[in-house]
Each structure stands twice: as C-alpha cells, then as structure tokens.
Amino acid sequence: MIEATLCFPRRSRTDGSGNERTDEVLLIEKRRGLGEGWYNGPGGKLEGDETPRECAGRETREEVGLEIDPEALEKAGELTFLLDGEAHTFCHVFRTRSFAGEPTASEEARPEWVPVEDVPYDRMWEDDHLWLPGVLEGKTVVGEFRFEGGPPLDEAEFVNHDLEWDVALGTR
Template sequence: MEDCSVDWSVWQGEMPATLMFIVRDGEVLLIEKLRGIGMGKINGPGGKIDPGETPLECVIRECQEELHITPIKPVKMGELWFAMSDIPDIHCHVFTATEFEGTPTATEEAVPIWTKIEDIPWDKMWEDDAHWLPQMLEGQKFLGRFLFEGERMQWRDVQLEDAGVSGWLIS
C-alpha cells in the first residue's frame, strides 16, 4: 500500500453522504446498488445529503427512497473520508439501527439483501468495507480515511473510538 498523498488536516469532502446498516438477529440489511456511484456493488442504503439536510435526516430519507423502510432510532457510528481519483471526494456519515418500520422492498435504486453477518459478500463490496464494517457491527465507533484510484483502494487509515477517536462523531 503506497503512502498517502492527501493532507487530511485540510481535506474537505465535496460530496456529503450517508450509509445505514440495519442489524437484527445476526443479520445485516444490505442492498445491491442498481444505479449511481457504486452501481452493481453490495453496500448499505444511503446517499448524498441534500442542501440544508442533516446526516440523520438524509439517512432516513435514503432508506425510505431506496427500500421503503424507516429506520427507528438510528445511531451514528462513524465517518468515512474518501479521497477519490475520478469522482468528487466523499465525506460519509455511517449509521446503524436495530429496528425499522415498513418492509424492505426493491426499487429502481436498490434490491434489499438480508445477509448473515458471517456471510457478508466482501468480494462484491467496496474494498474499504472490510477494514471498518466488522468492527462497527461489533459496536465500535470509528473514523476511516481512504485513498482510491478508480475502484481500487491505494491507502487506508482506520481509527477506532477505543483508540482515542472521539468528539468528531457527533455532528
């Protein structure tokens, strides 16, 4: 893995975004993304934050639009900072929930996939997911910084809350 050429002390994500991972009974609700950034990949529901919208409002709206569900009491677990080569840099707020209203339903944007946590299809996901998602699913808050060239991860740094990461999580 090469050295990071990004000065994270001044980095600003051009595209604010969210992700949601609903977990219950040893399973996590994932989606197959049907369009937009990450089309064809497996991920959690989420998307771009609209102007004037908070990350929490966005993640609820995106779950409603993509899967026709409303997460109940979402908890912010971390942030992902992506320095990208071919799309705008992304600052992503990541949430979990254990309850929701509605029935996960396929839409033009996403197909819902309930997956046993031990069977998460890492090979169909973004490379960075394997470096923070398992810890998050165990309840750890985090900050992940990643450098991508196309869809290939070139550099990574993941800090867990118990290693001194705090404060920046609640925004």
Template structure:
C-alpha cells in the same frame, strides 16, 4: 467539491440488510443504504430519507458509528472527496422492498459478501457491526483502493489505528 453522505446498516439479530446498487457510483456492489445529504438537510434526516427511498423502511434510533473519508484521484488530481457518516439501526418501520436504485438482501453478519463490495469495506465494516465507532480515510485512484487508515474511537478519541492495504 466534497460530498457529504450517509450509510445505514439495518441489523436484526445476527443479520444485516445490504443493498445491491442498481445505478450510479458502485453499481453492482453490495453496500449499506444511503446517499448524498441534500442542501439544508441534516445527516439524520438524510439517512432516514435515503432508507425510505431505497428500501421502503424508516430506521428507528439511528446510532452514529463513524465518519469515513474517500478521496478519489484521476490523473494525479483529486477528482472527488466524500465524507460519509455511518449509522446502525436495530429497528425500523415498514416493509423492505426493492426500488429503482436498490435490491435489498439480508445477510448473516458472518457471511457478508465482501468480495462483491468496495475493497475498503472489509477493513471498517466488521468494526461498525461489532459495536465500535470509527474514523477512516481511504485513497483511491480511478476508484481503485490505493491505501487508507482506520481508527477506532473511544469517547471521541482516536485509540487504535491501522493502515491498509
């Protein structure tokens, strides 16, 4: 039942590449580039494949920045669980292009459109983009944020935790 997924944030200077999802879970929202890890695929290969498929670029030197857990409940029962590995890439090969799945847009890090993203993003994405590594767990009911916790990692130890909202 759990899904293993990836998210990649391509950062160039003071800008980050986000996609507006065109279909599937989160359609209409801005997000990082990513998706499900396929059977027999490792998370790095999945992250690279998703970038090529969604925006036409191959990220270089992926930096693992965290693991996010998303638990979604429907009628009091677990509907889905997602374990998402988050990466940052500071370089890439190819030219950014739109696909059937995604419309890519560069944003300055200071003007990320959090009001057009998943509600949890504002709690962990700034930490990722400032160089931290995180572990976070968020609970949703019908894909509406109910609560969660974000922990910053230091040498693979949890050091700072905060509950949201």
C-alpha cells in the same frame, strides 16, 4: 466534496424452534449510479439543509421502504474518501435496530437481509472489509481511504488507508 450517508439496519432472527439466533444486516445491491452491482448499506447524498441523520433515514426509506426515526440512528463512523489526492466524499455511517416496515426493492436498490458472518465483502467496495466488520460489532471508526486513477471513484484503484477505532463521533 460530496457529503453522504450509509445506514446499516440490523435484526436478530431465531430458527423455527427458537434455539438458533442469527444476527443479520440489511444490505442493498445497487441497481444504478456509483457502485452499481455492488453491495452496501442504503444511503446517499445529503440534500439541502438536512442533517446526516435525516439523510440516512430518507435514503433508507427511498431505497428500500423502511421507516427509521433519525433519532434511532446510532453514529458508527466517519469516512473520508480521497481520489487522486483530493477530498472526494465524506460519509457518515449509521446503524440501527429500530425501524418499521419490510424492505422492498426499488429502481435504485435490491435489499437483502444477510447474516453478519456472511457479508459478501468480495462484492463490495474494496475498503469495506477493513471497517464494516468493526461497525457491525458495535465499534465506532474514523477512516481515510485513498484511491487513485479516477474518476469515477468506483473505477479507481484503492491504494491506502488509515483507521482509528472506538472514537467519539460528531453528533451532527
């Protein structure tokens, strides 16, 4: 089973007059690999003995150039993805409002700040609309998502899910 991370940096912006505030999330359009052409948060597979927090920080830096202290990451979710009845991926989901730098494109990802109310769920994994809005509202989630007809996972059919909200998550 693959162990992976997703990271959702957030910021608030005001309009030129300082009156209108917009909450935004940093999404990437994947340029290669699993989910190519779809939007998601920066992230990827754990390497060696790194912790999920270290992985989320490293992947965000590699994909979009933001520097994030792993301790500034808030654990927001634990998602298990099953493919044809077998565990495929366990994903640690993080969010943060603390980072340095400006996002820049890489060979792997094209970053884009998106207003939270305009997240393009129609261009994301089919399950994202079930859990990501709650995560962006500050909730925690544990979820299991079942896909059939793979591999690969991004060509399989999403068939079912279970979600549990506002749970205490592991600190690893």
